[in-house]
Amino acid sequence: MYQLTSAVIVPAQKAQRIRQFLENKCLIDAKFRLKHLESDRVAIPLLSVDQELLHKTLSDYFSLGDGCDFELKMVKMMPSKRSLLRSPYQLLIQGLEKLLTDHGYILNKELELDIAKKWEWHEDLVMLPKNSFKHEIWAQFGSELWETISNCLQCKRLARKEVISNNDYRRPQVTLLLGNSGWVRHVDNGIRYHYDVTKCMLSAGNITEKLRISTFDCRHETIVDLYSGIGYFTLPYLVHAKASMVHACEWNPDAVHALRENLKLNKVEDRCIIHFGDNKKVCPHGVADRVNLGLLPSSREGWLPACLSLKSDIGGILHIHENVSTASSNKSEEIRMRIQNRAAEAAAELSATLQGQTPSLPLYRNINQHCGGNSSSSSSTSSIPRQSYLPSDFGKYSMEENYTTDSDDGDIIKIYETLNSDQPLSEKQLQRQEKWEEWAADVAASIRHILEELHCKPWATIVKHIEHVKPYAPHIDHLVLDLECRPAETFSHAGMNY
Numbered sequence: 001m002y003q004l005t006s007a008v009i010v011p012a013q014k015a016q017r018i019r020q021f022l023e024n025k026c027l028i029d030a031k032f033r034l035k036h037l038e039s040d041r042v043a044i045p046l047l048s049v050d051q052e053l054l055h056k057t058l059s060d061y062f063s064l065g066d067g068c069d070f071e072l073k074m075v076k077m078m079p080s081k082r083s084l085l086r087s088p089y090q091l092l093i094q095g096l097e098k099l100l101t102d103h104g105y106i107l108n109k110e111l112e113l114d115i116a117k118k119w120e121w122h123e124d125l126v127m128l129p130k131n132s133f134k135h136e137i138w139a140q141f142g143s144e145l146w147e148t149i150s151n152c153l154q155c156k157r158l159a160r161k162e163v164i165s166n167n168d169y170r171r172p173q174v175t176l177l178l179g180n181s182g183w184v185r186h187v188d189n190g191i192r193y194h195y196d197v198t199k200c201m202l203s204a205g206n207i208t209e210k211l212r213i214s215t216f217d218c219r220h221e222t223i224v225d226l227y228s229g230i231g232y233f234t235l236p237y238l239v240h241a242k243a244s245m246v247h248a249c250e251w252n253p254d255a256v257h258a259l260r261e262n263l264k265l266n267k268v269e270d271r272c273i274i275h276f277g278d279n280k281k282v283c284p285h286g287v288a289d290r291v292n293l294g295l296l297p298s299s300r301e302g303w304l305p306a307c308l309s310l311k312s313d314i315g316g317i318l319h320i321h322e323n324v325s326t327a328s329s330n331k332s333e334e335i336r337m338r339i340q341n342r343a344a345e346a347a348a349e350l351s352a353t354l355q356g357q358t359p360s361l362p363l364y365r366n367i368n369q370h371c372g373g374n375s376s377s378s379s380s381t382s383s384i385p386r387q388s389y390l391p392s393d394f395g396k397y398s399m400e401e402n403y404t405t406d407s408d409d410g411d412i413i414k415i416y417e418t419l420n421s422d423q424p425l426s427e428k429q430l431q432r433q434e435k436w437e438e439w440a441a442d443v444a445a446s447i448r449h450i451l452e453e454l455h456c457k458p459w460a461t462i463v464k465h466i467e468h469v470k471p472y473a474p475h476i477d478h479l480v481l482d483l484e485c486r487p488a489e490t491f492s493h494a495g496m497n498y
Contacts, residue, residue: 002076005032007043008058009071015042018070021061022046027054031083035075043075088153089117095152099141111135122184122197125157126150127174132160146178157181159197174198189214191239192265195230199254206232206294209469209480213292214240221289224309225249226279226302230258233292238268247284247309249275279305289316296478297323307450307485315451315459315486320443326435327475432477436466440481451485458488 006029010018015034022028022044032045046054051072058070086094096115097107105111116132126149138145146158157179161172174197176182182198189211193202213233218241225234228248237243250256256276263269275282283305291306293299299321310316425433444461451459465482472478 002078003032004074004076005029006046006048007035007073007075007077008046008054009037009041009043009073009075011069012036012040012042015044018061019044025057027057031080032077033080035077037075043077045075045077046072092116092149092152095148099145099148100137103141105137111137114138119153121155122186124155125159125179125182125184125197126153126155127197128158128160128177130161143178150178172197172199172201189236189240191235192262193230193235193258194261194265195258196254200230200252200258202230203232205470205478209233209294209467210236212467213237216241218243218290220244222287223247223290223292224284224288224306225292225294226283226306227293227295227299228259228274229255229294231262233294234259234272235262235266235268237292238263238271239266243271246272247275247287248272249277249279249283249305251277251279283309285309286312290319291316292319294319294321296321296472303447304450307447307454310451310485312455313487314490315484317464318447318481318483318485320447320481320483321469322439322443322479322481323472323476324436324439324479325476326432436468436477436479439479440466440483443481444483447483447485455487460484460486460488462486 008018008022019028019034027046027049029045029047034045035043037043055072058072092115093107093112100107100111114133114135116128119129120127128149133145141148150156150158158177159179159182160175160177162175174182176198182196183194184197186193186195186202188202188207195202210233213236216237218237221243223234223237223243223246225237225246225248228234228250229252231248234246234248237246248259250259253276256274259274260269263272275284279302285308288306288309288311291309293302293306295302303320306318310318440463444463448459448461451461462484463481464484467480467482469478469480
């Protein structure tokens with residue numbers, strides 16, 4: 001363990017003061033410990049520097065003080081505790097270097113770039129990134145490679161990510177490399193999740209939204225959670241928000257299996273009904289006070305089932321997830337229009353199916369058409385204020401008593417004024433906020449059209465809040481829109497209370 005290194009030998013009673021001086025001059029070699037020698041002297045390890053310069057520096061220092069004799073020499077010294085510490089990555093490199101050497105290879109730059117530098121922990125299972133250990137040399141070692149990695153990282157199981165399946169189930173593509181089972185347990189804000197990492201996902205990036213849901217008071221509410229998965233949002237509604245009942249809709253059988261386990265694990269299975277299958281067919285109608293649409297990159301195909309699930313007499317709140325482009329280009333507008341067109345096509349297809357199942361529901365003709373389409377329909381709503389509900393800021397708001405009208409827009413409006421404008425936004429932040437507001441207005445208008453088409457009467461859609469969950473990619477934000485949806489007749493002429 002001892003290594004020969006350059007040191008300065010000084011009296012023990014002055015060692016600490018001299019050490020501090022040498023540290024200030026950046027001359028101490030921190031890889032070694034100070035060493036006590038005979039005759040009450042101490043060896044202080046030094047970096048390899050010009051010996052004449054070092055001798056002059058020390059001589060000048062001691063000549064200014066009361067003076068003391070010193071000696072420069074090579075001394076066998078013990079490495080410091082800090083220098084003996086190795087990061088998990090360094091331990092992995094050491095272990096793999098030995099594996100390669102034992103088989104007649106060397107760790108060259110190409111192989112080093114193929115070694116994972118970061119990974120995910122799931123209990124005793126380590127998930128390696130998708131592009132790691134792909135070099136053909138690693139394949140020659142078989143299970144010995146995975147056992148070496150497991151020993152270096154001190155885990156029992158190994159898996160490797162691949163690209164997420166580009167299908168409706170969006171199953172993770174994960175290969176189990178070491179171990180017999182991919183089932184893991186995860187605790188998130190006091191909620192326990194149990195799932196198979198090779199078949200289901202748990203998105204850590206949505207933690208802020210799950211924490212926000214946990215602050216809701218849903219004690220007397222019925223929730224519909226579309227795209228429930230293993231219970232990412234279902235469980236916060238049940239465990240923390242105390243929802244009376246949650247209808248969890250999911251069509252991935254592996255996710256449904258994990259969801260059943262998680263409901264039992266958290267002892268809330270008596271307040272949840274699982275609807276296994278396609279939302280278009282299994283989503284309950286007319287039951288929800290609140291609907292969660294937690295699908296990315298867009299939940300637009302679930303808008304019609306969500307509207308159908310709201311209580312028809314009083315409506316409710318939609319929590320709509322979407323990846324929103326904030327890029328200021330014509331391309332972002334083209335993408336938005338394509339998404340809108342796909343949503344309209346999906347809605348039309350669904351309503352055609354619903355027409356056969358529920359004759360009382362009107363055929364959903366077009367996302368931009370008013371129900372009825374005749375003069376009597378429009379005249380019956382002429383006394384109702386109309387425009388889009390949209391806040392001017394995303395802080396705290398107060399409601400203005402007066403409402404404005406806009407004959408060119410069919411949405412009912414509510415005007416807000418900010419109470420929190422101490423810090424002006426930069427131009428870039430203002431542009432970003434404008435994109436969010438445009439998206440919210442588009443969603444509010446589209447949802448109102450769906451509701452009026454379904455119920456043949458005026459509805460109001462009110463933007464209550466826009467939550468920025470996380471940046472998803474450059475110029476793309478994961479947002480959640482809290483959209484309150486009510487029949488227009490439920491609003492008094494004087495104002496609205498929530």
